[in-house]
Amino acid sequence: MVENKKTKKKKKMAIAVMSGDLDKLFGAFIIATSAAASNMDVTMFFTFWGLRAIKKDKRTGKSFMGKMMGFLESGGIDKASPSKYSMGGLGRWMFKRMMKAKKVASLPELRQMALDLGVKFYGCQMSMDVMEIPRESLMDETHECVGGGFFVEKALEADVQFFI
Amino acid sequence: MVENKKTKKKKKMAIAVMSGDLDKLFGAFIIATSAAASNMDVTMFFTFWGLRAIKKDKRTGKSFMGKMMGFLESGGIDKASPSKYSMGGLGRWMFKRMMKAKKVASLPELRQMALDLGVKFYGCQMSMDVMEIPRESLMDETHECVGGGFFVEKALEADVQFFI
Protein backbone atom coordinates (compact mmCIF):
# COMPACT_ATOMS: atom_id res chain seq x y z
CA MET A 1 0.00 0.00 0.00
CA VAL A 2 1.19 3.48 -0.82
CA GLU A 3 1.84 5.16 2.50
CA ASN A 4 1.93 8.85 3.26
CA LYS A 5 5.05 10.27 4.87
CA LYS A 6 3.07 11.63 7.78
CA THR A 7 0.94 8.62 8.57
CA LYS A 8 -1.63 10.70 10.43
CA LYS A 9 -2.47 12.66 7.31
CA LYS A 10 -5.86 11.87 5.85
CA LYS A 11 -5.99 9.89 2.62
CA LYS A 12 -7.41 11.82 -0.29
CA MET A 13 -9.64 11.06 -3.25
CA ALA A 14 -10.36 13.23 -6.30
CA ILE A 15 -13.20 12.45 -8.69
CA ALA A 16 -13.95 14.24 -11.96
CA VAL A 17 -17.62 13.71 -12.81
CA MET A 18 -18.30 14.45 -16.47
CA SER A 19 -21.31 12.17 -16.85
CA GLY A 20 -24.83 13.14 -15.84
CA ASP A 21 -26.22 9.61 -16.19
CA LEU A 22 -28.16 8.15 -13.29
CA ASP A 23 -25.98 5.05 -13.04
CA LYS A 24 -22.67 6.90 -13.35
CA LEU A 25 -23.73 9.50 -10.76
CA PHE A 26 -24.82 6.68 -8.54
CA GLY A 27 -21.40 5.09 -8.83
CA ALA A 28 -19.67 8.41 -8.19
CA PHE A 29 -21.65 9.18 -5.03
CA ILE A 30 -21.38 5.62 -3.69
CA ILE A 31 -17.60 5.78 -4.07
CA ALA A 32 -17.44 9.30 -2.60
CA THR A 33 -19.61 8.53 0.43
CA SER A 34 -17.83 5.22 1.09
CA ALA A 35 -14.48 6.99 0.99
CA ALA A 36 -15.65 9.89 3.18
CA ALA A 37 -17.16 7.44 5.65
CA SER A 38 -13.75 5.80 6.00
CA ASN A 39 -12.31 9.18 6.87
CA MET A 40 -10.91 10.18 3.50
CA ASP A 41 -10.84 13.73 2.17
CA VAL A 42 -13.00 13.65 -0.96
CA THR A 43 -13.10 16.22 -3.77
CA MET A 44 -15.75 16.00 -6.49
CA PHE A 45 -15.24 18.14 -9.60
CA PHE A 46 -18.43 18.37 -11.69
CA THR A 47 -18.00 19.22 -15.35
CA PHE A 48 -20.23 19.24 -18.48
CA TRP A 49 -23.18 16.86 -18.03
CA GLY A 50 -22.01 16.13 -14.51
CA LEU A 51 -23.09 19.64 -13.49
CA ARG A 52 -26.63 18.29 -13.40
CA ALA A 53 -25.69 16.62 -10.12
CA ILE A 54 -25.24 19.93 -8.31
CA LYS A 55 -27.77 22.06 -10.21
CA LYS A 56 -30.94 23.46 -8.77
CA ASP A 57 -34.10 22.62 -10.70
CA LYS A 58 -34.00 25.95 -12.50
CA ARG A 59 -33.97 26.80 -16.19
CA THR A 60 -30.64 28.23 -17.44
CA GLY A 61 -29.30 29.94 -20.56
CA LYS A 62 -29.10 33.46 -21.98
CA SER A 63 -28.35 33.13 -25.69
CA PHE A 64 -30.61 31.13 -27.99
CA MET A 65 -28.29 28.15 -27.86
CA GLY A 66 -27.73 28.50 -24.14
CA LYS A 67 -31.49 28.38 -23.63
CA MET A 68 -31.76 25.35 -25.88
CA MET A 69 -29.06 23.61 -23.85
CA GLY A 70 -30.86 24.69 -20.68
CA PHE A 71 -34.04 23.13 -22.02
CA LEU A 72 -32.37 19.87 -23.07
CA GLU A 73 -30.54 19.60 -19.76
CA SER A 74 -33.33 20.95 -17.59
CA GLY A 75 -33.92 19.62 -14.10
CA GLY A 76 -31.58 18.66 -11.30
CA ILE A 77 -30.13 15.38 -10.11
CA ASP A 78 -33.60 13.91 -9.91
CA LYS A 79 -33.94 14.08 -13.68
CA ALA A 80 -30.83 12.02 -14.43
CA SER A 81 -31.53 9.17 -16.85
CA PRO A 82 -29.68 5.86 -17.00
CA SER A 83 -26.96 5.60 -19.66
CA LYS A 84 -28.85 2.68 -21.19
CA TYR A 85 -32.59 2.25 -21.75
CA SER A 86 -33.37 5.89 -21.25
CA MET A 87 -36.51 5.32 -23.33
CA GLY A 88 -37.88 8.83 -22.98
CA GLY A 89 -37.92 8.82 -19.20
CA LEU A 90 -39.25 5.27 -18.78
CA GLY A 91 -35.80 3.96 -17.86
CA ARG A 92 -35.43 6.57 -15.14
CA TRP A 93 -38.83 5.73 -13.67
CA MET A 94 -38.06 2.02 -13.79
CA PHE A 95 -34.65 2.34 -12.16
CA LYS A 96 -35.96 4.57 -9.42
CA ARG A 97 -38.73 2.07 -8.63
CA MET A 98 -36.35 -0.86 -8.61
CA MET A 99 -33.96 1.00 -6.32
CA LYS A 100 -36.75 1.99 -3.98
CA ALA A 101 -38.04 -1.60 -3.87
CA LYS A 102 -34.58 -2.71 -2.69
CA LYS A 103 -34.42 0.18 -0.22
CA VAL A 104 -31.37 1.67 -1.95
CA ALA A 105 -30.75 5.37 -1.22
CA SER A 106 -31.85 7.76 -3.97
CA LEU A 107 -29.42 10.12 -5.71
CA PRO A 108 -30.58 13.21 -3.75
CA GLU A 109 -30.19 11.22 -0.52
CA LEU A 110 -26.70 10.03 -1.49
CA ARG A 111 -25.72 13.58 -2.41
CA GLN A 112 -26.90 14.86 0.96
CA MET A 113 -25.02 12.07 2.67
CA ALA A 114 -21.88 13.13 0.80
CA LEU A 115 -22.30 16.71 2.01
CA ASP A 116 -22.93 15.56 5.58
CA LEU A 117 -19.74 13.51 5.43
CA GLY A 118 -17.76 16.54 4.32
CA VAL A 119 -17.29 15.73 0.62
CA LYS A 120 -16.44 18.96 -1.23
CA PHE A 121 -18.28 19.83 -4.45
CA TYR A 122 -16.63 21.97 -7.14
CA GLY A 123 -18.20 23.22 -10.37
CA CYS A 124 -16.14 23.46 -13.57
CA GLN A 125 -16.14 27.14 -14.45
CA MET A 126 -15.34 26.58 -18.11
CA SER A 127 -18.25 24.24 -18.80
CA MET A 128 -20.52 26.53 -16.77
CA ASP A 129 -19.48 29.36 -19.10
CA VAL A 130 -19.97 27.29 -22.25
CA MET A 131 -23.32 25.90 -21.18
CA GLU A 132 -24.39 29.25 -19.66
CA ILE A 133 -25.01 27.87 -16.20
CA PRO A 134 -24.59 30.71 -13.67
CA ARG A 135 -23.25 30.17 -10.16
CA GLU A 136 -26.70 30.92 -8.68
CA SER A 137 -28.21 27.93 -10.43
CA LEU A 138 -25.87 25.56 -8.60
CA MET A 139 -26.59 24.30 -5.08
CA ASP A 140 -25.59 26.76 -2.37
CA GLU A 141 -23.46 23.98 -0.88
CA THR A 142 -21.17 24.06 -3.93
CA HIS A 143 -17.79 24.92 -2.49
CA GLU A 144 -16.36 26.87 -5.39
CA CYS A 145 -16.30 27.14 -9.17
CA VAL A 146 -12.83 26.41 -10.49
CA GLY A 147 -10.80 25.55 -13.58
CA GLY A 148 -9.42 22.25 -14.81
CA GLY A 149 -6.03 23.12 -13.34
CA PHE A 150 -7.54 23.07 -9.88
CA PHE A 151 -8.78 19.53 -10.40
CA VAL A 152 -5.40 18.37 -11.72
CA GLU A 153 -3.77 19.77 -8.59
CA LYS A 154 -6.25 17.92 -6.37
CA ALA A 155 -5.74 14.75 -8.41
CA LEU A 156 -1.98 14.95 -7.96
CA GLU A 157 -2.36 15.35 -4.18
CA ALA A 158 -4.83 12.47 -4.01
CA ASP A 159 -4.15 8.81 -3.27
CA VAL A 160 -7.01 7.73 -5.53
CA GLN A 161 -8.41 9.44 -8.63
CA PHE A 162 -11.33 8.66 -10.90
CA PHE A 163 -12.80 10.07 -14.08
CA ILE A 164 -16.47 9.15 -14.26
CA MET B 1 7.75 6.21 -9.51
CA VAL B 2 5.67 5.59 -6.43
CA GLU B 3 7.48 2.87 -4.51
CA ASN B 4 6.11 0.57 -1.87
CA LYS B 5 7.84 0.52 1.50
CA LYS B 6 8.45 -3.21 1.27
CA THR B 7 9.83 -3.43 -2.24
CA LYS B 8 9.01 -7.13 -2.52
CA LYS B 9 5.31 -6.42 -2.12
CA LYS B 10 3.32 -6.91 -5.30
CA LYS B 11 1.98 -3.82 -7.04
CA LYS B 12 -1.80 -3.61 -7.05
CA MET B 13 -4.47 -2.49 -9.49
CA ALA B 14 -8.19 -1.95 -8.83
CA ILE B 15 -10.69 -1.54 -11.66
CA ALA B 16 -14.38 -0.67 -11.31
CA VAL B 17 -16.21 -1.86 -14.42
CA MET B 18 -19.58 -0.17 -14.76
CA SER B 19 -19.85 -0.43 -18.54
CA GLY B 20 -21.06 -3.53 -20.35
CA ASP B 21 -19.97 -2.31 -23.79
CA LEU B 22 -17.83 -4.60 -25.92
CA ASP B 23 -15.09 -1.99 -26.40
CA LYS B 24 -14.97 -0.88 -22.76
CA LEU B 25 -14.89 -4.50 -21.53
CA PHE B 26 -12.16 -5.18 -24.04
CA GLY B 27 -10.14 -2.29 -22.63
CA ALA B 28 -10.76 -3.42 -19.06
CA PHE B 29 -9.63 -7.00 -19.69
CA ILE B 30 -6.62 -5.98 -21.78
CA ILE B 31 -5.47 -3.71 -18.94
CA ALA B 32 -6.22 -6.36 -16.31
CA THR B 33 -4.43 -9.19 -18.12
CA SER B 34 -1.43 -7.01 -19.00
CA ALA B 35 -1.10 -5.97 -15.37
CA ALA B 36 -1.53 -9.51 -14.04
CA ALA B 37 1.02 -10.78 -16.58
CA SER B 38 3.54 -8.31 -15.16
CA ASN B 39 2.94 -9.79 -11.73
CA MET B 40 0.47 -7.25 -10.36
CA ASP B 41 -2.40 -8.11 -8.02
CA VAL B 42 -5.54 -7.19 -9.95
CA THR B 43 -9.05 -6.65 -8.56
CA MET B 44 -12.01 -6.18 -10.90
CA PHE B 45 -15.25 -4.91 -9.39
CA PHE B 46 -18.21 -5.39 -11.74
CA THR B 47 -21.20 -3.14 -11.21
CA PHE B 48 -24.43 -2.28 -13.11
CA TRP B 49 -24.00 -3.03 -16.84
CA GLY B 50 -20.53 -4.36 -16.14
CA LEU B 51 -22.12 -7.39 -14.44
CA ARG B 52 -22.74 -8.75 -17.94
CA ALA B 53 -19.04 -9.57 -18.07
CA ILE B 54 -19.31 -12.20 -15.32
CA LYS B 55 -22.87 -13.37 -15.92
CA LYS B 56 -23.85 -16.81 -17.13
CA ASP B 57 -26.10 -16.82 -20.18
CA LYS B 58 -29.17 -17.26 -18.01
CA ARG B 59 -32.36 -15.22 -17.76
CA THR B 60 -32.72 -13.27 -14.48
CA GLY B 61 -35.41 -11.29 -12.65
CA LYS B 62 -38.27 -11.99 -10.26
CA SER B 63 -40.54 -8.96 -10.30
CA PHE B 64 -42.08 -7.67 -13.51
CA MET B 65 -39.44 -4.96 -13.85
CA GLY B 66 -36.65 -7.32 -12.84
CA LYS B 67 -37.72 -9.68 -15.61
CA MET B 68 -37.87 -6.82 -18.09
CA MET B 69 -34.33 -5.80 -17.09
CA GLY B 70 -33.29 -9.45 -17.37
CA PHE B 71 -34.73 -9.53 -20.87
CA LEU B 72 -33.08 -6.28 -21.96
CA GLU B 73 -29.74 -7.32 -20.49
CA SER B 74 -30.00 -11.00 -21.40
CA GLY B 75 -26.92 -12.96 -22.41
CA GLY B 76 -23.39 -13.06 -21.07
CA ILE B 77 -20.17 -11.40 -22.13
CA ASP B 78 -20.63 -12.74 -25.65
CA LYS B 79 -23.65 -10.49 -26.14
CA ALA B 80 -21.84 -7.24 -25.34
CA SER B 81 -22.38 -4.59 -28.02
CA PRO B 82 -19.96 -1.81 -28.92
CA SER B 83 -20.68 1.60 -27.36
CA LYS B 84 -21.00 3.04 -30.88
CA TYR B 85 -22.68 1.55 -33.94
CA SER B 86 -24.59 -1.04 -31.95
CA MET B 87 -27.08 -1.12 -34.86
CA GLY B 88 -29.27 -3.86 -33.42
CA GLY B 89 -26.49 -6.40 -33.10
CA LEU B 90 -24.81 -5.63 -36.44
CA GLY B 91 -22.02 -3.68 -34.74
CA ARG B 92 -21.27 -6.59 -32.43
CA TRP B 93 -21.13 -9.03 -35.32
CA MET B 94 -18.89 -6.68 -37.31
CA PHE B 95 -16.48 -6.04 -34.44
CA LYS B 96 -16.18 -9.70 -33.62
CA ARG B 97 -15.38 -10.50 -37.26
CA MET B 98 -12.82 -7.73 -37.51
CA MET B 99 -11.16 -8.88 -34.30
CA LYS B 100 -11.10 -12.48 -35.45
CA ALA B 101 -9.62 -11.46 -38.80
CA LYS B 102 -6.76 -9.78 -36.93
CA LYS B 103 -6.40 -12.78 -34.62
CA VAL B 104 -7.23 -10.68 -31.56
CA ALA B 105 -8.44 -12.67 -28.53
CA SER B 106 -12.21 -12.65 -27.96
CA LEU B 107 -13.78 -11.32 -24.77
CA PRO B 108 -14.47 -14.81 -23.33
CA GLU B 109 -10.86 -15.75 -24.08
CA LEU B 110 -9.52 -12.59 -22.44
CA ARG B 111 -11.70 -13.19 -19.41
CA GLN B 112 -10.39 -16.75 -19.08
CA MET B 113 -6.85 -15.46 -19.44
CA ALA B 114 -7.54 -13.00 -16.62
CA LEU B 115 -8.76 -15.82 -14.37
CA ASP B 116 -5.75 -17.97 -15.27
CA LEU B 117 -3.44 -15.10 -14.34
CA GLY B 118 -5.12 -14.76 -10.95
CA VAL B 119 -7.22 -11.64 -11.52
CA LYS B 120 -10.00 -11.56 -8.90
CA PHE B 121 -13.58 -10.87 -9.96
CA TYR B 122 -16.05 -9.24 -7.56
CA GLY B 123 -19.75 -8.58 -8.17
CA CYS B 124 -21.41 -5.42 -6.81
CA GLN B 125 -24.04 -6.68 -4.41
CA MET B 126 -26.12 -3.51 -4.54
CA SER B 127 -26.55 -3.50 -8.31
CA MET B 128 -27.21 -7.25 -8.22
CA ASP B 129 -30.03 -6.53 -5.76
CA VAL B 130 -31.45 -3.68 -7.81
CA MET B 131 -31.26 -5.54 -11.10
CA GLU B 132 -32.37 -8.82 -9.47
CA ILE B 133 -29.31 -10.79 -10.53
CA PRO B 134 -28.81 -13.66 -8.06
CA ARG B 135 -25.38 -15.00 -7.14
CA GLU B 136 -26.09 -18.24 -8.99
CA SER B 137 -26.38 -16.43 -12.28
CA LEU B 138 -22.80 -15.16 -12.00
CA MET B 139 -19.81 -17.27 -13.03
CA ASP B 140 -18.73 -19.76 -10.38
CA GLU B 141 -15.27 -18.19 -10.57
CA THR B 142 -16.63 -14.93 -9.14
CA HIS B 143 -14.66 -14.45 -5.95
CA GLU B 144 -17.28 -12.70 -3.86
CA CYS B 145 -20.19 -10.29 -4.02
CA VAL B 146 -19.38 -7.13 -2.10
CA GLY B 147 -20.38 -3.51 -1.49
CA GLY B 148 -18.96 -0.28 -2.85
CA GLY B 149 -16.98 0.18 0.36
CA PHE B 150 -14.99 -2.94 -0.45
CA PHE B 151 -13.97 -1.50 -3.80
CA VAL B 152 -12.96 1.82 -2.24
CA GLU B 153 -10.73 -0.08 0.18
CA LYS B 154 -9.10 -1.98 -2.67
CA ALA B 155 -8.70 1.25 -4.65
CA LEU B 156 -6.95 2.90 -1.71
CA GLU B 157 -4.53 -0.01 -1.37
CA ALA B 158 -3.85 -0.04 -5.10
CA ASP B 159 -1.05 1.68 -7.02
CA VAL B 160 -3.29 2.14 -10.05
CA GLN B 161 -7.08 2.59 -10.21
CA PHE B 162 -9.52 2.87 -13.07
CA PHE B 163 -13.22 3.47 -13.49
CA ILE B 164 -14.35 2.03 -16.80
Added chain:
Amino acid sequence: MVENKKTKKKKKMAIAVMSGDLDKLFGAFIIATSAAASNMDVTMFFTFWGLRAIKKDKRTGKSFMGKMMGFLESGGIDKASPSKYSMGGLGRWMFKRMMKAKKVASLPELRQMALDLGVKFYGCQMSMDVMEIPRESLMDETHECVGGGFFVEKALEADVQFFI
Protein backbone atom coordinates in the same frame (compact mmCIF):
# COMPACT_ATOMS: atom_id res chain seq x y z
CA MET C 1 0.57 13.84 -0.79
CA VAL C 2 2.34 10.89 -2.33
CA GLU C 3 5.96 11.94 -2.69
CA ASN C 4 8.58 10.54 -5.01
CA LYS C 5 11.79 9.25 -3.49
CA LYS C 6 13.85 11.64 -5.57
CA THR C 7 11.91 14.84 -5.04
CA LYS C 8 13.36 16.44 -8.14
CA LYS C 9 11.79 13.76 -10.32
CA LYS C 10 8.91 15.03 -12.43
CA LYS C 11 5.43 13.89 -11.49
CA LYS C 12 3.77 11.72 -14.10
CA MET C 13 0.30 11.29 -15.51
CA ALA C 14 -1.01 8.52 -17.79
CA ILE C 15 -4.33 8.82 -19.60
CA ALA C 16 -6.04 6.11 -21.66
CA VAL C 17 -8.43 7.78 -24.10
CA MET C 18 -10.96 5.30 -25.44
CA SER C 19 -13.72 7.80 -26.18
CA GLY C 20 -13.87 9.88 -29.33
CA ASP C 21 -16.64 12.16 -28.04
CA LEU C 22 -16.11 15.91 -28.22
CA ASP C 23 -16.77 16.45 -24.51
CA LYS C 24 -14.62 13.54 -23.33
CA LEU C 25 -11.74 14.57 -25.61
CA PHE C 26 -12.12 18.08 -24.32
CA GLY C 27 -11.82 16.81 -20.75
CA ALA C 28 -8.83 14.65 -21.64
CA PHE C 29 -6.91 17.48 -23.31
CA ILE C 30 -7.77 20.03 -20.61
CA ILE C 31 -6.43 17.64 -17.96
CA ALA C 32 -3.37 16.80 -20.06
CA THR C 33 -2.46 20.42 -20.85
CA SER C 34 -3.07 21.57 -17.27
CA ALA C 35 -0.80 18.82 -15.99
CA ALA C 36 1.91 19.46 -18.57
CA ALA C 37 1.74 23.18 -17.83
CA SER C 38 2.49 22.42 -14.17
CA ASN C 39 5.56 20.54 -15.30
CA MET C 40 4.22 16.99 -15.23
CA ASP C 41 5.24 14.27 -17.69
CA VAL C 42 2.05 13.35 -19.53
CA THR C 43 1.37 10.21 -21.58
CA MET C 44 -1.82 9.90 -23.63
CA PHE C 45 -2.69 6.47 -24.99
CA PHE C 46 -5.37 6.64 -27.69
CA THR C 47 -7.40 3.50 -28.29
CA PHE C 48 -10.57 2.58 -30.25
CA TRP C 49 -12.75 5.66 -30.80
CA GLY C 50 -10.12 7.78 -29.11
CA LEU C 51 -7.87 7.29 -32.15
CA ARG C 52 -9.97 9.93 -33.86
CA ALA C 53 -8.13 12.49 -31.74
CA ILE C 54 -4.80 11.81 -33.45
CA LYS C 55 -6.04 10.82 -36.90
CA LYS C 56 -5.51 12.81 -40.04
CA ASP C 57 -8.65 13.60 -41.98
CA LYS C 58 -8.06 10.68 -44.32
CA ARG C 59 -10.29 7.74 -45.23
CA THR C 60 -9.05 4.38 -43.85
CA GLY C 61 -9.83 0.68 -44.30
CA LYS C 62 -8.85 -2.15 -46.63
CA SER C 63 -11.42 -4.90 -46.21
CA PHE C 64 -15.11 -4.24 -46.78
CA MET C 65 -15.73 -3.91 -43.05
CA GLY C 66 -12.61 -1.86 -42.52
CA LYS C 67 -13.83 0.56 -45.16
CA MET C 68 -17.25 0.70 -43.56
CA MET C 69 -15.62 1.48 -40.21
CA GLY C 70 -13.46 4.07 -41.96
CA PHE C 71 -16.58 5.66 -43.39
CA LEU C 72 -18.47 5.67 -40.08
CA GLU C 73 -15.46 7.06 -38.23
CA SER C 74 -14.27 9.36 -40.98
CA GLY C 75 -12.69 12.70 -40.19
CA GLY C 76 -10.25 13.82 -37.57
CA ILE C 77 -10.61 15.48 -34.18
CA ASP C 78 -12.67 18.23 -35.77
CA LYS C 79 -15.47 15.77 -36.49
CA ALA C 80 -15.90 14.63 -32.88
CA SER C 81 -19.52 14.80 -31.74
CA PRO C 82 -20.69 15.35 -28.16
CA SER C 83 -21.67 12.20 -26.23
CA LYS C 84 -25.17 13.67 -25.82
CA TYR C 85 -27.32 15.51 -28.34
CA SER C 86 -25.25 14.41 -31.30
CA MET C 87 -28.35 15.01 -33.44
CA GLY C 88 -26.71 14.21 -36.76
CA GLY C 89 -23.97 16.81 -36.43
CA LEU C 90 -26.16 19.58 -34.99
CA GLY C 91 -24.84 19.01 -31.48
CA ARG C 92 -21.26 19.34 -32.71
CA TRP C 93 -22.02 22.57 -34.53
CA MET C 94 -23.86 23.95 -31.50
CA PHE C 95 -21.10 23.05 -29.03
CA LYS C 96 -18.41 24.51 -31.22
CA ARG C 97 -20.33 27.77 -31.54
CA MET C 98 -20.97 27.98 -27.81
CA MET C 99 -17.31 27.32 -27.08
CA LYS C 100 -16.19 29.91 -29.57
CA ALA C 101 -18.61 32.46 -28.13
CA LYS C 102 -16.97 31.97 -24.73
CA LYS C 103 -13.49 32.11 -26.29
CA VAL C 104 -12.72 28.56 -25.20
CA ALA C 105 -9.90 26.86 -27.14
CA SER C 106 -11.03 24.40 -29.80
CA LEU C 107 -10.02 20.73 -29.75
CA PRO C 108 -7.35 21.14 -32.49
CA GLU C 109 -5.94 24.11 -30.56
CA LEU C 110 -5.89 22.18 -27.28
CA ARG C 111 -4.20 19.24 -29.00
CA GLN C 112 -1.50 21.52 -30.43
CA MET C 113 -1.04 23.08 -27.00
CA ALA C 114 -0.57 19.59 -25.56
CA LEU C 115 2.12 18.84 -28.15
CA ASP C 116 3.83 22.16 -27.51
CA LEU C 117 3.90 21.39 -23.80
CA GLY C 118 5.56 18.04 -24.47
CA VAL C 119 2.60 15.69 -23.92
CA LYS C 120 3.38 12.37 -25.63
CA PHE C 121 0.76 10.74 -27.88
CA TYR C 122 0.67 6.96 -28.35
CA GLY C 123 -1.63 4.97 -30.63
CA CYS C 124 -3.00 1.59 -29.56
CA GLN C 125 -1.61 -0.84 -32.13
CA MET C 126 -4.26 -3.47 -31.50
CA SER C 127 -7.22 -1.21 -32.16
CA MET C 128 -5.41 0.24 -35.17
CA ASP C 129 -5.12 -3.31 -36.51
CA VAL C 130 -8.74 -4.16 -35.79
CA MET C 131 -10.11 -0.93 -37.24
CA GLU C 132 -7.59 -1.00 -40.12
CA ILE C 133 -6.07 2.38 -39.31
CA PRO C 134 -2.50 2.44 -40.67
CA ARG C 135 0.32 4.38 -38.99
CA GLU C 136 0.41 6.86 -41.89
CA SER C 137 -3.14 7.98 -41.18
CA LEU C 138 -2.15 9.14 -37.69
CA MET C 139 -0.58 12.54 -37.04
CA ASP C 140 3.15 12.61 -37.69
CA GLU C 141 3.57 13.87 -34.13
CA THR C 142 2.32 10.54 -32.78
CA HIS C 143 5.21 9.26 -30.72
CA GLU C 144 4.76 5.54 -31.24
CA CYS C 145 2.18 2.82 -31.73
CA VAL C 146 2.22 0.43 -28.81
CA GLY C 147 0.32 -2.35 -27.04
CA GLY C 148 -1.82 -2.27 -23.92
CA GLY C 149 1.10 -3.53 -21.86
CA PHE C 150 2.99 -0.33 -22.59
CA PHE C 151 0.13 1.75 -21.20
CA VAL C 152 -0.10 -0.39 -18.07
CA GLU C 153 3.62 0.17 -17.50
CA LYS C 154 3.19 3.93 -17.88
CA ALA C 155 0.15 3.85 -15.59
CA LEU C 156 2.13 2.02 -12.91
CA GLU C 157 4.93 4.61 -13.08
CA ALA C 158 2.47 7.48 -12.98
CA ASP C 159 1.27 9.45 -9.96
CA VAL C 160 -2.13 10.00 -11.55
CA GLN C 161 -4.01 7.79 -14.02
CA PHE C 162 -7.28 8.21 -15.88
CA PHE C 163 -9.40 6.14 -18.22
CA ILE C 164 -11.53 8.44 -20.33
